Amino acid sequence: MSSASAVAARFLLRGVHVATLRPGGAAYGALRDAAILVEGGRVAWVGAEADLPRVLGPVNDLDGEGRWVTPGLVDCHTHLVFGANRSLEFEERLGGATYEDLARRGGGILSTVRATRAAGEAGLVAASAPRLRLLARRGVTALEIKSGYGLDVDTELRMLRVARSLGMAEGIPVRATLLGAHTLPPEYASRRDEYVDLVCREMIPRAAAEGLADAVDAFCEGIAFTPAECARVLEAGARTGLARRLHADQLTDLGGAALAAHHGAASADHLEHASEEGARAMADAGTVAVLLPGAAYFLRESVAPPVEAFRRLGVPMAVATDLNPGTSPLLDPLLALNLACVVFRLTPEEALAGMTRVGARVLGWGDAMGTVEVGKRADLAVWSVDHPGELAYWIGASPCWRVMRGGALTEGAGA
Ligand code: DI6
Ligand code: FE
Numbered sequence: 001m002s003s004a005s006a007v008a009a010r011f012l013l014r015g016v017h018v019a020t021l022r023p024g025g026a027a028y029g030a031l032r033d034a035a036i037l038v039e040g041g042r043v044a045w046v047g048a049e050a051d052l053p054r055v056l057g058p059v060n061d062l063d064g065e066g067r068w069v070t071p072g073l074v075d076c077h078t079h080l081v082f083g084a085n086r087s088l089e090f091e092e093r094l095g096g097a098t099y100e101d102l103a104r105r106g107g108g109i110l111s112t113v114r115a116t117r118a119a120g121e122a123g124l125v126a127a128s129a130p131r132l133r134l135l136a137r138r139g140v141t142a143l144e145i146k147s148g149y150g151l152d153v154d155t156e157l158r159m160l161r162v163a164r165s166l167g168m169a170e171g172i173p174v175r176a177t178l179l180g181a182h183t184l185p186p187e188y189a190s191r192r193d194e195y196v197d198l199v200c201r202e203m204i205p206r207a208a209a210e211g212l213a214d215a216v217d218a219f220c221e222g223i224a225f226t227p228a229e230c231a232r233v234l235e236a237g238a239r240t241g242l243a244r245r246l247h248a249d250q251l252t253d254l255g256g257a258a259l260a261a262h263h264g265a266a267s268a269d270h271l272e273h274a275s276e277e278g279a280r281a282m283a284d285a286g287t288v289a290v291l292l293p294g295a296a297y298f299l300r301e302s303v304a305p306p307v308e309a310f311r312r313l314g315v316p317m318a319v320a321t322d323l324n325p326g327t328s329p330l331l332d333p334l335l336a337l338n339l340a341c342v343v344f345r346l347t348p349e350e351a352l353a354g355m356t357r358v359g360a361r362v363l364g365w366g367d368a369m370g371t372v373e374v375g376k377r378a379d380l381a382v383w384s385v386d387h388p389g390e391l392a393y394w395i396g397a398s399p400c401w402r403v404m405r406g407g408a409l410t411e412g413a414g415a
Helices: 087-094 099-104 109-137 153-170 192-209 227-239 256-262 276-285 293-298 307-313 333-342 348-354 357-362 388-392
Strands: 010-019 030-039 042-048 060-071 073-075 140-146 174-181 215-220 243-248 267-270 288-291 317-319 380-383 400-405 408-411
Touching: 010 380, 060 073, 060 388, 060 400, 073 357, 087 099, 109 140, 109 153, 109 400, 109 408, 140 153, 140 400, 153 174, 153 192, 174 192, 174 227, 192 227, 215 227, 227 243, 227 256, 243 256, 256 267, 256 276, 276 288, 276 307, 288 357, 293 333, 307 317, 317 333, 317 348, 317 357, 333 348, 333 388, 348 357, 348 388, 380 388
Parallel strands: 010 060, 073 140, 140 174, 174 215, 215 243, 243 267, 267 288, 288 317
Antiparallel strands: 010 030, 030 042, 060 380, 380 400, 400 408
């Protein structure tokens, strides 16, 4: 990636239109012919350029030449750290095998577990850093990274350390989530309870005590963990003061949406098979729906999440890449927006809000990022488009021109 310039004390981005994503006003919270003043890494002023107050002293500035600025993208659900990839399994699925077939044969998640255990810490960093840099060049300024390909204490903690160190090395805020309950490791094949004990009594307390995790997650599914087992994981997370997330109702409806809501989870994720009751429980609890259209697309899922119910009941919807080697090898945040619209029927504005304002809320960073507002981090993406709806429209364009993270300007990926 091109080098980040030093954080100038004061920086003026002018000649732009700004999709602030502040709710309640114009579509996209749009401000036309605007400017943004950044001071000390934060937004100090945003408004119409004609109203710009006289700025005293030297100011570095950049003319956006009519481009659009959005908040930096917040990818609130990724499995970015993993060893190897699963392109051969992709071919098997195209030949007729289902994701569940592969999982039952010891492939699927477990094949990535073998590669991840073998990779070592340096190997995991080397495999994962390019993926993070690619997302960053494409406008992502904060993200979540899950463990879940170790399934033993050492490798799970190693994955979390790698997630933390990648964020530090690249200067990108990262939330790390312990997903020890991703699938049952073969060593515990006939000892399910003992594995759930290991997750709840050892992995979670250690990850919390060592400051390695911000949240816990579990995969609530027939090929993974039962609702009762996931409930134990969520309770253990709550006991240690970690946030809760849940992979819920992705392949079948096990009541995961309501389970997440009853445990005060920040989000329930996937939700293709979630019920109306599940959506209602989420609305009551303030649990966000994290939609992952890359996985639905890549698995050729024919059922979409109950988006209309989420809208009607006021469940906020986030959109994320779910970047992982098995079900969503998706390295393009804008393609996730496009899929959210085409496959799940979100509006482009809902999709963009889902990867900015709502994504930030899921990560507990709603006060710090996710909209362009005075006082928030100067995490901005500048796009070579004529309208913010184009961010969800083009397929495979690279319109990211510049990215600012915490006030430091970097190059984007393309135009
Ligand atoms: N659901 C998913 O889509 C990913 N994890 C999960 O619980 C898939 C992970 C993988 O197949 O490697
Ligand atoms: Fe996932």
